Amino acid sequence: MLSKKKAQEILADAIAASPADETEVILSGGKTFSTRFTNNYISQNGAQKEYDLTVRVAFGQQVGVASCNIFDGPELKRVVAQACEAARHSKADQDWTAVLDPVEQPEIDFAYQQGTIDYTPHDKAERLAPILKRSAERELTSAGMLVNGDQMLSIMNSKGLFAYQAWTQASFTYTAMAQRQGSAWSEFHTHDVREIEVEALAEQAMARALQARDPIAAEPGAYTVVLAPTAVLELVEFLNYLGFGGLAYSENRTYTAGKLGQQIFDPRISLIDDPFHPLTLGPGFDYEGQPKKALPLIENGVIQHMTYDRRLGAKMGVRSTGHALMPPATMGPFPTNVRLLGGDQSLDELVASTERGIYVTRLWYSNVVDPKQATVTGMTRDGTFMIEDGQLTQPLKNMRYNESLLKAFAHVEGIGNQVCSFQGYFGRLAVPALKLRNFHFTGVSAD
Amino acid sequence: MNEKELAQLAIDTALQMGASYADARVIRLQRESLEVRNGNVNGIKQHIEMGMGIRVLVNGAWGFAGNPDLKKSKVEIAVQRAVALAKDSAHLYHKPVELARRKAIVTSWKSPCEQEPFAVSLERKLEALFEIDQILRGVKGVALSESGFDFWKEWQIFVNSEGSAIEQEIIQTGAGFSATAVSDTDVQIRSFPSSFGGQFASAGYELIPTLDLTANAQRIAEEAVQLLSAKNCPSGEKTLILGGSQLALQVHESCGHPVEFDRVLGHEADFAGTSFLTQDKLKHFQYGSEIVNIVADATVPGGLGSFGYDDEGTPAQCSDIIRNGKFVGYLMGRETAESFGMESNGAMRAEGYNHTPIVRMTNINLLPGEHELEEMIASTKDGIWINDNRSWSIDDKRLNFQFGGELGWEIKDGKIVGMVKNPTYTGITPQFWNSCDAIANQKHYKVWGTPNCGKGQPMQVARVGHGVSYARFNNVKVGVGYAE
Numbered sequence: 026m027l028s029k030k031k032a033q034e035i036l037a038d039a040i041a042a043s044p045a046d047e048t049e050v051i052l053s054g055g056k057t058f059s060t061r062f063t064n065n066y067i068s069q070n071g072a073q074k075e076y077d078l079t080v081r082v083a084f085g086q087q088v089g090v091a092s093c094n095i096f097d098g099p100e101l102k103r104v105v106a107q108a109c110e111a112a113r114h115s116k117a118d119q120d121w122t123a124v125l126d127p128v129e130q131p132e133i134d135f136a137y138q139q140g141t142i143d144y145t146p147h148d149k150a151e152r153l154a155p156i157l158k159r160s161a162e163r164e165l166t167s168a169g170m171l172v173n174g175d176q177m178l179s180i181m182n183s184k185g186l187f188a189y190q191a192w193t194q195a196s197f198t199y200t201a202m203a204q205r206q207g208s209a210w211s212e213f214h215t216h217d218v219r220e221i222e223v224e225a226l227a228e229q230a231m232a233r234a235l236q237a238r239d240p241i242a243a244e245p246g247a248y249t250v251v252l253a254p255t256a257v258l259e260l261v262e263f264l265n266y267l268g269f270g271g272l273a274y275s276e277n278r279t280y281t282a283g284k285l286g287q288q289i290f291d292p293r294i295s296l297i298d299d300p301f302h303p304l305t306l307g308p309g310f311d312y313e314g315q316p317k318k319a320l321p322l323i324e325n326g327v328i329q330h331m332t333y334d335r336r337l338g339a340k341m342g343v344r345s346t347g348h349a350l351m352p353p354a355t356m357g358p359f360p361t362n363v364r365l366l367g368g369d370q371s372l373d374e375l376v377a378s379t380e381r382g383i384y385v386t387r388l389w390y391s392n393v394v395d396p397k398q399a400t401v402t403g404m405t406r407d408g409t410f411m412i413e414d415g416q417l418t419q420p421l422k423n424m425r426y427n428e429s430l431l432k433a434f435a436h437v438e439g440i441g442n443q444v445c446s447f448q449g450y451f452g453r454l455a456v457p458a459l460k461l462r463n464f465h466f467t468g469v470s471a472d
Numbered sequence: 473m474n475e476k477e478l479a480q481l482a483i484d485t486a487l488q489m490g491a492s493y494a495d496a497r498v499i500r501l502q503r504e505s506l507e508v509r510n511g512n513v514n515g516i517k518q519h520i521e522m523g524m525g526i527r528v529l530v531n532g533a534w535g536f537a538g539n540p541d542l543k544k545s546k547v548e549i550a551v552q553r554a555v556a557l558a559k560d561s562a563h564l565y566h567k568p569v570e571l572a573r574r575k576a577i578v579t580s581w582k583s584p585c586e587q588e589p590f591a592v593s594l595e596r597k598l599e600a601l602f603e604i605d606q607i608l609r610g611v612k613g614v615a616l617s618e619s620g621f622d623f624w625k626e627w628q629i630f631v632n633s634e635g636s637a638i639e640q641e642i643i644q645t646g647a648g649f650s651a652t653a654v655s656d657t658d659v660q661i662r663s664f665p666s667s668f669g670g671q672f673a674s675a676g677y678e679l680i681p682t683l684d685l686t687a688n689a690q691r692i693a694e695e696a697v698q699l700l701s702a703k704n705c706p707s708g709e710k711t712l713i714l715g716g717s718q719l720a721l722q723v724h725e726s727c728g729h730p731v732e733f734d735r736v737l738g739h740e741a742d743f744a745g746t747s748f749l750t751q752d753k754l755k756h757f758q759y760g761s762e763i764v765n766i767v768a769d770a771t772v773p774g775g776l777g778s779f780g781y782d783d784e785g786t787p788a789q790c791s792d793i794i795r796n797g798k799f800v801g802y803l804m805g806r807e808t809a810e811s812f813g814m815e816s817n818g819a820m821r822a823e824g825y826n827h828t829p830i831v832r833m834t835n836i837n838l839l840p841g842e843h844e845l846e847e848m849i850a851s852t853k854d855g856i857w858i859n860d861n862r863s864w865s866i867d868d869k870r871l872n873f874q875f876g877g878e879l880g881w882e883i884k885d886g887k888i889v890g891m892v893k894n895p896t897y898t899g900i901t902p903q904f905w906n907s908c909d910a911i912a913n914q915k916h917y918k919v920w921g922t923p924n925c926g927k928g929q930p931m932q933v934a935r936v937g938h939g940v941s942y943a944r945f946n947n948v949k950v951g952v953g954y955a956e
């Protein structure tokens with residue numbers, strides 16, 4: 026891992042090499058060790074090391090960005106020169122805003138767990154051996170990946186701002202497949218590898234895969250659904266993506282546009298962006314070095330806050346909320362550490378209180394049908410069941426859903442009390458299970 | 473040491489450490505992206521990366537290490553790491569991988585390029601984008617204009633323990649624009665030449681003038697605005713005509729992915745998914761109607777999925793995937809093919825130096841048929857015609873899909889009667905392709921680039937291509953997703 030001191034030296038060298046009026050330099054990257062298994066054996070075992078140095082410079086309002094994955098003396102000078110070259114030949118960016126003044130930066134001291142990076146591929150193989158053996162003995166097929174690694178993000182600008190954060194990452198994703206179309210899933214994401222209970226997660230999925238054999242086709246239509254956290258994940262990802270990007274909001278392209286302060290969801294729905302929470306851990310500053318604070322996006326069903334970076338904030342006459350993405354950040358600012366707050370019922374209780382409905386383990390390949398109505402479509406995956414009289418009964422073939430998130434998050438029947446952490450498209454996110462009424466399935470898969 | 477010598481050093485070190493096979497790829501990648509948005513430069517980014525990926529087979533199991541540092545000592549450390557990883561894999565391995573020994577190939581290959589895009593000045597590129605932007609913004613009702621270029625140059629040396637040494641240089645260009653119109657209840661977008669960044673090809677800057685970007689800007693912007701007040705796509709079973717990048721994506725999702733042999737064997741079960749095209753279906757299954765012919769062709773000049781040799785050193789080739797509607801072949805690499813007594817058809821590719829090669833699409837092409845587009849429209853009684861994609865979703869076995877287009881043309885009694893917004897359709901892959909009753913001829917055929925195909929753990933992004941003309945499908949469920 027590039028230490029704070031080493032990062033500071035590299036960034037200072039880059040700033041010193043820049044003749045631009047303003048310069049921002051970002052260093053990010055780390056190591057990843059991934060052990061992937063397929064058909065009950067380890068099929069791929071890889072180590073990756075990757076760092077990226079990104080330089081953004083401005084001459085007046087002409088801005089250029091260059092990045093490089095190596096930054097020894099000559100390469101460092103070259104990447105700075107490239108950014109300058111791009112800026113000099115560019116046109117003025119009317120919305121360019123001066124870089125941030127130095128400011129005290131939060132550091133999260135528990136984010137880097139040495140044990141996570143010290144966990145060896147050999148340790149992982151030892152850990153996987155019993156579950157792969159048991160899987161084969163039960164005539165199941167296991168596939169998945171056990172990953173550990175570290176990441177760092179550090180920023181310096183020509184006004185003297187400096188920020189650094191390092192953190193570790195570990196994850197276990199696991200698919201158990203039984204004959205006759207039985208399939209089940211479990212996953213766990215954390216900064217501390219010791220928290221991953223590989224055997225328990227695998228055992229749970231193996232039992233569920235056997236239960237999921239011989240699925241039948243259910244009739245499409247509106248159902249009460251109990252969505253496991255692994256299914257809620259995709260809905261919250263789109264709730265965030267379609268609602269809380271500041272740029273799209275300012276252009277009236279989000280479902281939240283014109284609705285700040287209005288209650289549009291069930292009063293139990295609260296979504297918060299918080300990089301300091303262990304389940305949605307991330308650097309406490311953004312790619313412009315703006316310190317973050319926990320930011321409520323939805324509180325008791327009411328749309329509370331939008332996200333801004335410096336460029337958009339200046340244009341809209343508001344302060345940056347610390348949500349700048351990596352330059353040139355053409356999509357504008359986004360929340361990267363969102364958590365949907367948990368409720369008071371266990372997953373079992375959500376099922377037990379359902380007379381008739383559908384249980385969904387995962388939603389898969391979801392995509393936007395209509396951005397303003399927040400309509401999303403996708404498929405169920407790895408274990409869909411009928412719920413009858415409070416019990417999971419008949420396994421079902423995968424189903425296609427088409428649903429407006431505006432309706433889904435207004436039709437809340439219950440919220441799970443266990444909030445699980447995931448790696449999402451824009452960063453970390455954490456969600457509980459949800460029970461929703463009147464959720465629309467429009468089709469069934471053939472297999 | 474130069475890159476080739478470093479790669480050879482990696483191979484020699486791996487063999488000394490007990491590898492039965494090893495390959496190394498040293499890569500230098502240069503990228504440039506430019507985006508103009510609402511009359512403003514939204515971002516100019518230059519990117520350079522280099523590094524070595526080393527893959528070793530020890531005790532019948534694979535290990536991989538990617539490293540950006542090309543110092544001799546660091547290369548040796550990376551090899552040690554890859555060998556150690558392979559040994560950890562072998563620890564649990566029950567069916568050792570064996571590769572049939574091959575003859576060495578020593579050669580070099582370059583993609584066609586007339587005008588090196590990195591040699592064209594930024595001023596000239598920005599001028600071209602601002603010209604498009606101005607036309608888009610000149611149309612009343614356009615809320616958002618976006619245009620961009622993307623240039624890519626990848627140099628690679630591949631060396632393996634069988635004595636192969638293959639040098640390749642691939643230059644690719646992408647360009648496109650979009651106009652967005654917004655109301656309080658609706659957002660509508662039109663793109664050109666295709667959605668999500670435009671057209672991409674293995675070509676230099678010479679690609680851009682051939683795309684007629686400025687000539688189409690006005691029309692596209694007007695269509696975006698017209699869509700706001702257009703009627704919604706009707707619901708029901710109708711005839712569907714697909715063209716352009718929508719047909720390319722239909723081929724990508726419902727044919728390209730399910731014929732990846734690693735998916736069939738379960739290697740992607742934990743991420744991208746498996747496939748309905750199981751091994752019992754090979755050479756037996758009627759995937760589509762008899763006029764459906766699909767090939768995997770890495771040799772198409774200009775295709776975004778074209779190359780000289782794949783990332784295992786297998787020569788680029790054209791192989792049958794669907795012939796006269798019947799499913800006849802998979803996309804394969806050495807290990808997956810040889811374990812079933814077949815031979816690789818050159819479909820192993822890796823993203824950059826930092827990933828191990830996996831089975832990938834090349835250019836998956838739906839071969840042209842015999843029809844004229846005009847005649848296909850004229851013989852359609854009740855249909856919808858879609859060219860540009862807005863939304864896509866398909867299940868993990870690649871059976872149930874739902875696509876949305878930017879704009880639909882409604883056809884009644886052989887005539888286009890008007891524009892519909894939010895056109896969507898859904899189906900089950902083999903039923904859909906078996907309902908295909910007309911494919912347009914060579915005149916309409918074009919290879920589209922898809923620069924963002926995700927697969928693998930850790931996820932890798934591949935650039936692939938799809939040759940298509942127009943195709944017509946019957947009794948397709950359209951207008952889904954908007955019904956109550």
Ligand SMILES: [Zn+2]
Binds near residue numbers: 724729924925926
């Ligand atoms: Zn793909």
